[in-house]
Amino acid sequence: MNKYWSETIKGIAPYVPGEQPRVGRLVKLNTNENPYPPSPEVLNAMRAAVTDELRLYPDPNCSLLRETASRYYGIPAEQIFAGNGSDEILAFCFKAFFDSGDTILFPDITYNFYEVYARLFGVSYRTVPLTESFDVPVEGFYTCNDGVILANPNAPTGKVISLKNLEALVKHNRQAVVIIDEAYIDFGGESAIGLIPKYDNLLVIRTFSKSRSLAGLRIGLALGHRGLIEALIRVRDCINCFTVDWIAQAGAIASLEDTETFTRNIQKVIATRDRITALLRQAGFRVVDSSTNFLLISHLKVKADALNEALRRQNIFVRLFPKPRIDNYLRVTIGTDEEMDILYQALLELVRETRETQVTLSNIEPSAKPKDGSRDM
């Protein structure tokens, strides 16, 4: 703390991203990055964009990128906004659509950043509890509010909302903007982009960091009614007119144009996810149904923080969320098959070891026995 800090900053807990450890050999399954590299076409386009022209400001409107996205998504370019990652766009949404005093809704378990944005920009919020099975109860969002934010599929649960339910939610909230954060939609579920022509209160956010293997490049899109896009442009032009650099624009365009690599990588991730889900369930793990590139898992006997610590010692990084209801779960990114096999073997070993230790411990000191892992569900 420092005497020069604003009151807002003194009182806020910023978002804590997953670690970006810099050790040599590790199995990094903690920040939902794609295990497969970007398409060679994307890398070529970026190299080609490294020219003397970098002395000039980039196109602030990302026109070529928006035109390419327009062809890809079948939405007019004027209804598309490009930003420096989807997080930046989500932050802009708070200034664009909500005032301090407004109350917005999001689930009790979702992307932590929504709460951080609300606190930073002084917007009130109410959380709607997920069901016991971690589903989003859409009817819970039919109440009076000034805005709704949903991740679909949700994070860190991985569960998807059906398009029918989502449309019902958008319809019941015509007074307010409904923001659907589709960071993981390419791995499962049906996009709400198809609903955009019908609803002027629907904004869909996309990122190139997950399904497009471009976390290191920082590209996000927003798609929605022209009025909503204009509000985002106004916010951007009150903060930083040139958020997306020349090279990122070039890489993003090439990514949208190479559908083959994109589709193949997604199929590989999905196949790995489904295989590992089955294996972990056989090994006594509860695995939440995932439509994403990660799994939320919990062991019936061994606590998540113990597993997390033990995995770290083996240089396997997964993520733990110290939040009610999910603090006994690990969120595990889907890596390559090899990485997932290393994780799976390590987990098998740990739950076996711990079972043995427990047996020993319980003979000596019964109170040291860990609580049932499923306490929160």
Place this chain on the structure above:
Amino acid sequence: MNKYWSETIKGIAPYVPGEQPRVGRLVKLNTNENPYPPSPEVLNAMRAAVTDELRLYPDPNCSLLRETASRYYGIPAEQIFAGNGSDEILAFCFKAFFDSGDTILFPDITYNFYEVYARLFGVSYRTVPLTESFDVPVEGFYTCNDGVILANPNAPTGKVISLKNLEALVKHNRQAVVIIDEAYIDFGGESAIGLIPKYDNLLVIRTFSKSRSLAGLRIGLALGHRGLIEALIRVRDCINCFTVDWIAQAGAIASLEDTETFTRNIQKVIATRDRITALLRQAGFRVVDSSTNFLLISHLKVKADALNEALRRQNIFVRLFPKPRIDNYLRVTIGTDEEMDILYQALLELVRETRETQVTLSNIEPSAKPKDGSRDM
């Protein structure tokens, strides 16, 4: 306007950046870009950063970049913050150091974005008028306030504040953060970075867009006391943890390491600036003393908007600011010698033509004669 817009966004006039025209051959002297390309070392470093690793999030803390900047500026890395251009960092400053209800000070004529930030974030401001000769009257900033922002050299005047005066200003404002935006300092004037060890309320902002020929890459730095830097980190982590992509980090590092190209390009710009200043003054232009890579010029007889229009018709882009006191000036970026010669010849021709037209007109209709160009000074 749209019913879903926030009240803030409904009422605000965003910053209007200089045009990025996409016509073929033009003389682009409107956004203070560097006429010389980035160093080949910088381009090589960026190409080398285009790898499969782009699938991973970038280092959110830009550690290597900050360490390089630390060696370059002689300030510990913990006292340096990197962002997606200096505009982003300036916007972060408003959330980091000011609350709504606070009142900050900046000059009446300065970078327009300061006012836009203040309005966006609900921070009050008072402007301190520049002197008749467009100097910053530092004593005007000794009054009660919650923050000061100064561009040094100032834009769009180009005039510099001496380090002695700046230090006096920082000393008289120990209750508040003093932000010095040194976007143009490499072209003239003495940096306030040397004062950082003495004052914990001083924050210096730098950009790679002007002197480093990297406007298209989006890199800015802030240097100051560790407490100020921590506040900026908190704001960033409440908005977008990964603001600077891998390639931009690589390019920025290489730029700091190639001092030779950097110094040579700056010397060329300064030489051109001084040559053109002398020529324009001979031709009847008022040219404000510039310590930057642009000139603020006004003709004693011909109005700036007429000159601006006529130049545009010749595909020469300069910038006009529709603001009191400077609305009869053109801001002209220093381009290559060839570009400046084209501009100079065009201006010569225009003031000669207009003089002839005026003479004719004044014979017929005296009231059509333009007012004296220097009305605001």
